[in-house]
Amino acid sequence: MNVKDSREFFISKKFDNYFFNLYKAFQFILRFFKEVFKPPYEFKEIIRQCFEVGYKSLPLITLTGFVTGLVFTKQSRPSLAEFGASSWLPSLVAIAIIRALAPLVTALIAAGKVGSNIGAELGSMKVTEQIDAMEVSAVNPFKFLVVSRVVATTLMIPMLMCYTAAVAMLGAYLNVHQNEATSFISFFQQAFEKISFLDIFSSFIKSIVFGFTIGIVGCYKGYNATQGTEGVGKAANASVVVSMFLVFIEEILIVQITNSIR
Amino acid sequence: MENELYSMNNKELMISIRDLYKSFGDNHVLQGVNLDVHKRENVVVLGRSGTGKSVLIKIICGLLKPDSGTVNVLGKEVDQLNDRELRELRLKVGFSFQSSALYDSMTVRENLAFPLVRNSRDMTQQEVTHAIESVLENVGLSQTIDQVPSELSGGQRKRIGIARTLILNPEIMLYDEPTAGLDPITSIEINKLINLVREKFNTTSIVITHDLTCAKATGDSIAMMIDGKFLKQGTFEELFNTQDERIQNFYNYNFINQK
Numbered sequence: 001m002n003v004k005d006s007r008e009f010f011i012s013k014k015f016d017n018y019f020f021n022l023y024k025a026f027q028f029i030l031r032f033f034k035e036v037f038k039p040p041y042e043f044k045e046i047i048r049q050c051f052e053v054g055y056k057s058l059p060l061i062t063l064t065g066f067v068t069g070l071v072f073t074k075q076s077r078p079s080l081a082e083f084g085a086s087s088w089l090p091s092l093v094a095i096a097i098i099r100a101l102a103p104l105v106t107a108l109i110a111a112g113k114v115g116s117n118i119g120a121e122l123g124s125m126k127v128t129e130q131i132d133a134m135e136v137s138a139v140n141p142f143k144f145l146v147v148s149r150v151v152a153t154t155l156m157i158p159m160l161m162c163y164t165a166a167v168a169m170l171g172a173y174l175n176v177h178q179n180e181a182t183s184f185i186s187f188f189q190q191a192f193e194k195i196s197f198l199d200i201f202s203s204f205i206k207s208i209v210f211g212f213t214i215g216i217v218g219c220y221k222g223y224n225a226t227q228g229t230e231g232v233g234k235a236a237n238a239s240v241v242v243s244m245f246l247v248f249i250e251e252i253l254i255v256q257i258t259n260s261i262r
Numbered sequence: 263m264e265n266e267l268y269s270m271n272n273k274e275l276m277i278s279i280r281d282l283y284k285s286f287g288d289n290h291v292l293q294g295v296n297l298d299v300h301k302r303e304n305v306v307v308l309g310r311s312g313t314g315k316s317v318l319i320k321i322i323c324g325l326l327k328p329d330s331g332t333v334n335v336l337g338k339e340v341d342q343l344n345d346r347e348l349r350e351l352r353l354k355v356g357f358s359f360q361s362s363a364l365y366d367s368m369t370v371r372e373n374l375a376f377p378l379v380r381n382s383r384d385m386t387q388q389e390v391t392h393a394i395e396s397v398l399e400n401v402g403l404s405q406t407i408d409q410v411p412s413e414l415s416g417g418q419r420k421r422i423g424i425a426r427t428l429i430l431n432p433e434i435m436l437y438d439e440p441t442a443g444l445d446p447i448t449s450i451e452i453n454k455l456i457n458l459v460r461e462k463f464n465t466t467s468i469v470i471t472h473d474l475t476c477a478k479a480t481g482d483s484i485a486m487m488i489d490g491k492f493l494k495q496g497t498f499e500e501l502f503n504t505q506d507e508r509i510q511n512f513y514n515y516n517f518i519n520q521k
Contacts, residue, residue: 040383124366133363133423136323137377137430138352 028220032150035143042148049152053114057160060109065164068105069097069171077179086180087190093172094191095199102165103203104251107210110157111243115218118149119239122222123232131223146223150215157211158204165203202258209254210247217243274301275334276434276466277322282331284317291317293490295331299434299466304456306469306481308501308512313487315470316360319436322468323355324348336433353381356427356465360439362419364411370422371407374398378429393429400462401425401455417448421455428463435459435467441476453479474513486512 010016073093080086122145125131134141173187182190218239225235277299284292291314299305307315320326321333324340333340338351365373374394379385385393398404401421411419420440427435437456441449453476459465469480477484478498485495488508494501502513 040380121367128361128366129359129363130365132320132325133357133359133365133426134376136325136352136355136357137381137427138349139377139380 024224025220028223029216031142032146032216035140035147036151038143040143042144045144045148046151049148050156052117053110053149053152054156054159057110057113057156058163060113061106061160061164062167064105064109065102065167066171068101068164069093069168070175071171072096072101072168073172073175077175089176089180090172090182090187090190091194093176094169094195097165097168097172098195098203099199100251100255102168103161103206103210104247105168106157106161106164106207107214107247108244110153110160110211111214111240111247114153115214115239115243116236118153118215118218119222119225120232120236122146122149122219123225123235124229126223126225126235127228127231142223146216146219149219150212153215153218154208154211157214158207161203161207198258198262202254206251206254209250213246213250214243217246275299276301276303276336277468278332278334279318279322280332280334282318282321282333283329284314284321284326285329291490292321292328295487295491297485297492297495299468301466302460302464304460304467304469304480304482306471306477306484307487308471308474308477308484309487310472310512314490315472315487316438318487319357319438319468319470323352323357323436353430354433356424356430356432356435358420358424358427358435358437358440360442362411362423364414364419364422364426366411369408369410370398370403370414373411373422374426374429377426381430397425397429400428400458415448416444417451420444420452424455424459428459431463432465435463435465437467437469437471439471439473440469441471441473446475449473449476450479452476456480 073089076092077086077089080089080092122131125145131141131145134144169188169191172191173182173184176182176187177184221235221239221242225231227234275298277297279295279297282292282295283290295314295318297305297307297318307318309315317326321328322335322340324343327341335351336354338347340348340351343351364370365376368376371394374397375390378390378393394407395404398407401424403418403421403425406414406418406422411422414422424435424437424440435456440452440456444452456467456469457480460467467480469476471477481498483495484498484501485492486501486509487493493506494504494509502509504510
C-alpha cells in the first residue's frame with residue numbers, strides 16, 4: 001500500500017511519507033544484496049559500467065587530485081615555516097591526503113559526475129518505459145541496471161581514490177621540490193614515515209562505502225523517478241545531493257571508528 | 263477452474279478478466295472490467311485518454327497489480343504467480359509500448375538481442391543473428407539493423423518495438439496505442455503489420471487505441487471503455503449501431519467533426 005493512497009495517517013502525511021520512503025530505500029538495498037549473488041551474472045554490463053565510472057572519470061579526477069595536492073602543500077607551508085617545521089611538510093601532506101582528502105575528493109567528484117549520470121540515465125529509462133519494457137520481456141531490469149552500476153561504483157571508487165592519492169602526492173612533491181629541492185625518493189620516504197597500515201586500510205574501506213552509497217543512491221533515485229522529464233532532472237539532482245550528504249555522514253562515522261581503534 | 267476457463271466454448275480462451283478493479287488514490291480507473299479473448303482473436307479496447315485502457319493491459323502482463331478481480335492469462339491467475347512463473351508467462355506475452363520504449367543506448371541489433379540472449383542462453387551467436395535478421399525482415403526494416411533509436415522515425419520505432427517482442431515468439435500481443443502520434447499513411451502500415459503479425463505468428467492480441475481507423479482495421483471485436491468499464495462490445499458495425507450518446511459522440515468526433 002502506498003501511503004499517498006491512504007486518507008488516514010499515522011502521524012501526518014509528510015512524516016508517514018518520509019518513513020515510507022525510508023522503508024522503500026531499505027527494501028531497495030536489501031534487494032540489491034539478494035540479487036548481487038544470484039546467477040545469471042551480467043559480467044559484460046559490469047565491465048562496461050566499470051569503464052564508464054572509472055576510465056571516463058580519469059581526466060577530472062587527475063586535475064582535481066593534482067590541484068588539491070599542490071594547493072594544500074602551498075597553503076600549509078607558511079604555517080609550518082612559522083614554527084620552523086617545513087621539513088614536516090611531506091608527512092603532513094601525506095597524512096591529510098591519504099586519511100581524508102583523497103577518499104573525500106574522489107567521492108565528491110564521483111557523486112557529481114557518476115551519481116548524477118546514473119540518476120539521469122535510469123530516470124529517463126523509467127519515464128520512457130524502458131525499464132517496464134525489460135520487465136515484460138522477462139528480463140530482470142534490477143540485475144541489469146542496478147546491480148551492475150552499484151558493483152561498478154563499489155569497485156571503481158576505491159581504485160580512483162588510490163589514483164587521486166597518487167596524483168595529489170605528485171602535486172605535493174612538485175611544490176616541495178620547487179621550494180626545497182627535495183628529491184623524489186626522500187620526499188616519499190618522509191611522506192610515508194607517518195603513514196600506518198590503518199590509514200590506508202580505513203581510506204580503502206571508506207572508499208568502498210562511498211562507492212556503494214553513490215551507486216545505490218543514484219540507482220534508487222533514477223529507478224523511482226516519476227513525472228516525466230521533470231522527474232529525470234529531480235532524480236539527477238537528488239542523486240548528487242543525497243549521496244554527498246551521506247558521504248559526509250559516513251566520513252564522520254568512519255573517522256570516529258578509526259580514531260577509537262588507533 | 264483454470265482448465266475449464268482455458269478450453270471454454272471449444273475455442274481456447276487465452277485471456278479472461280472478471281470484475282477487475284484498480285484505483286490510484288481517489289482516481290478509480292477500472293471499475294468492474296470483464297473481458298474474454300479467444301485464440302487468434304484481435305480485441306480492440308477503445309476509449310478516451312485516461313479511461314484506464316493502458317492500466318488494463320499493464321495488469322494483464324503483471325506490471326500493475328489489481329485491487330480486486332481476477333486476470334487469467336493462458337490458464338494462469340496473473341496476480342497469484344511468483345517471480346519465476348511470471349517471467350515464464352511474460353515470455354508468451356508480448357507488449358508493444360506507446361512510446362516504443364526502445365533502449366536508447368543500444369543499436370537495433372542490440373535491442374532485439376537483449377531479451378533473446380537473456381532468455382535463451384544456449385543460443386549460438388549465429389542463431390541470434392539469424393533470429394534478429396528474420397524478425398527485422400518480417401517488420402520490413404532489415405536496413406536499420408545497426409542504427410540507434412534516435413536515428414529512426416516514429417513509425418520505424420514502433421515497428422522495431424513490435425519486432426523486439428516478436429523475437430520471443432509470443433502467443434499473445436498487447437499493443438498500447440500503436441498508431442498514436444503517427445501520420446495516417448504510417449498508421450495504415452502499422453495496422454497492416456498488426457494483422458500480419460497475427461497471420462504469421464498466430465498471435466492473439468489486445469489493441470489499446472482511441473483511433474477508430476486502427477480499431478476498424480485490426481479488431482475482430484471492439485470493446486468500448488467508458489468510466490472504467492466496458493459499455494458495449496461487438497464488431498465495429500455492432501458497436502456504433504447504437505443510440506448511446508457517449509458511443510455516438512466518440513464516433514462523430516473521430517469521423518465527422520475532425521474533417
